[in-house]
Amino acid sequence: MNYHWNWGVFLQEAPEGGVRYWELLAEGLGWTLAVSALAWAIALGAGLVVGTLRTAPGRVLPMIAAAWVELFRNIPLLVQMFLWFFVLPELLPPLKRLLADADPTHGQFAAAVLCLGLFTSARIAEQVRAGIRSLPRGQREAAAALGMSTGQAYRHVLLPMALRIIVPPLTSEAMNLIKNSSVALTIGLAELTFRARELGEYTFNFFEAFTVATLVYVVIAMSANRAMAWIERRVAVPGYITGGRR
Amino acid sequence: MSDLDFGAVAAALPYLWQGFLYTLELTLLAAAGGLAFGTLLALARLSAVRPLALAAAGYVNLMRSVPLVLVIFWFFFLVPLILQGVTGAERPPAVGAERTALVTFILFEAAYFCEIVRAGIQSIPRGQLQSASALGLSHGQAMRLVVLPQAFRNMLPVLLTQTIVLFQDTSLVYVISATDFVGAAAKVAQRDSRLVEMYLFVAAVYLALCLLASQLVRRLQRRVAVVR
Numbered sequence: 001m002n003y004h005w006n007w008g009v010f011l012q013e014a015p016e017g018g019v020r021y022w023e024l025l026a027e028g029l030g031w032t033l034a035v036s037a038l039a040w041a042i043a044l045g046a047g048l049v050v051g052t053l054r055t056a057p058g059r060v061l062p063m064i065a066a067a068w069v070e071l072f073r074n075i076p077l078l079v080q081m082f083l084w085f086f087v088l089p090e091l092l093p094p095l096k097r098l099l100a101d102a103d104p105t106h107g108q109f110a111a112a113v114l115c116l117g118l119f120t121s122a123r124i125a126e127q128v129r130a131g132i133r134s135l136p137r138g139q140r141e142a143a144a145a146l147g148m149s150t151g152q153a154y155r156h157v158l159l160p161m162a163l164r165i166i167v168p169p170l171t172s173e174a175m176n177l178i179k180n181s182s183v184a185l186t187i188g189l190a191e192l193t194f195r196a197r198e199l200g201e202y203t204f205n206f207f208e209a210f211t212v213a214t215l216v217y218v219v220i221a222m223s224a225n226r227a228m229a230w231i232e233r234r235v236a237v238p239g240y241i242t243g244g245r246r
Numbered sequence: 247m248s249d250l251d252f253g254a255v256a257a258a259l260p261y262l263w264q265g266f267l268y269t270l271e272l273t274l275l276a277a278a279g280g281l282a283f284g285t286l287l288a289l290a291r292l293s294a295v296r297p298l299a300l301a302a303a304g305y306v307n308l309m310r311s312v313p314l315v316l317v318i319f320w321f322f323f324l325v326p327l328i329l330q331g332v333t334g335a336e337r338p339p340a341v342g343a344e345r346t347a348l349v350t351f352i353l354f355e356a357a358y359f360c361e362i363v364r365a366g367i368q369s370i371p372r373g374q375l376q377s378a379s380a381l382g383l384s385h386g387q388a389m390r391l392v393v394l395p396q397a398f399r400n401m402l403p404v405l406l407t408q409t410i411v412l413f414q415d416t417s418l419v420y421v422i423s424a425t426d427f428v429g430a431a432a433k434v435a436q437r438d439s440r441l442v443e444m445y446l447f448v449a450a451v452y453l454a455l456c457l458l459a460s461q462l463v464r465r466l467q468r469r470v471a472v473v474r
Contacts, residue, residue, distance in 0.1 A: 075414075
């Protein structure tokens with residue numbers, strides 16, 4: 001293989017002027033983390049509601065929640081990204097007018113956050129549902145016997161237990177979200193992978209750029225793992241088998 | 247709202263069908279190749295030979311911590327260089343996005359299939375291996391004839407679900423301009439300025455197919471569940 005490695009490329013100035021390539025990569029990392037953090041907040045909130053509704057009494061609410069999960073799980077993330085970014089503004093003229101005057105980055109950022117947030121919410125909803133289902137029926141019945149309403153039983157008994165049990169699968173969802181945020185490059189958001197490819201295209205030092213991006217993703221994955229293992233230990237339900245041992 | 251005209255979709259159907267066939271082909275070949283390589287990786291991870299187990303674990307963990315988009319870029323630039331190194335050609339050969347995508351997906355999915363197969367093997371009681379060796383089977387024979395057949399039966403629903411995920415993930419070959427189903431739709435969408443109709447159509451097709459497939463998997467899951 002004749003490939004000319006040049007690790008100094010990160011210190012070179014980018015053609016955009018006045019900025020070095022490593023700064024562009026760092027900026028890209030910033031976008032990756034910002035999109036992921038906001039999308040995670042949406043995903044947790046919506047996933048909690050939808051997952052709870054799937055176990056709710058009655059027929060209508062669980063059905064709506066199930067439809068939500070199937071809708072966001074059965075369309076490829078890339079296509080969902082296109083729907084939010086290209087299709088939604090066309091269907092909503094006021095939104096299109098708003099975006100026409102705005103900084104294009106804002107539109108890309110908003111579309112990426114909404115898309116990733118709702119996409120991930122379907123997965124979190126499934127985990128929440130599984131967590132609630134894993135609780136012995138006696139918990140619900142004991143809550144009812146104590147005179148709690150259904151809402152109170154969820155708020156004080158079922159959800160606190162279920163959420164503590166599902167911390168490990170939520171860790172993998174958080175890491176999937178960070179990885180999935182790279183799909184936002186298809187709508188032009190200059191996140192980490194976008195900047196790495198851009199560096200490659202300008203300088204032909206593709207492999208240096210990809211190596212650094214890969215290392216950054218590995219470090220993110222490892223730190224997320226550590227952080228969640230710590231949380232897992234803190235919230236472990238006594239008497240349950242858990243992974244995060246000391 | 248600009249008036250929707252799905253006539254543009256109808257006119258492009260033969261082209262979209264070509265893209266769709268490539269998506270199917272990529273999914274099936276990557277699933278088969280990924281499962282084969284993934285099974286080898288799983289056996290390596292469970293092997294008593296430490297360096298082999300460590301190397302397999304390192305490969306799987308690396309692949310699983312990097313975004314698929316980045317992996318696709320890696321291989322898009324790496325495969326021609328490797329081929330050049332192997333063949334000793336003057337310049338890197340033109341491999342084409344479609345073929346690099348296949349290599350990428352086999353190697354990438356293998357990491358995910360590996361973890362499924364590993365869990366499947368570990369779900370088989372140790373007594374099975376011991377009985378096999380008591381019957382005089384070698385370790386390889388015991389794996390091939392006793393453990394893996396049972397493990398695959400347990401894993402089948404999960405493997406199929408992962409293949410549905412793979413079917414959706416192949417759309418990401420869009421980033422190297424391969425003409426899969428989404429790629430074909432995107433090209434027509436930009437040529438005819440019919441983004442709304444094209445992307446809604448693509449979304450509807452994926453939704454219908456994946457819903458149907460996951461229902462079938464659910465039904466299969468009930469049928470193959472081993473009664474213990």
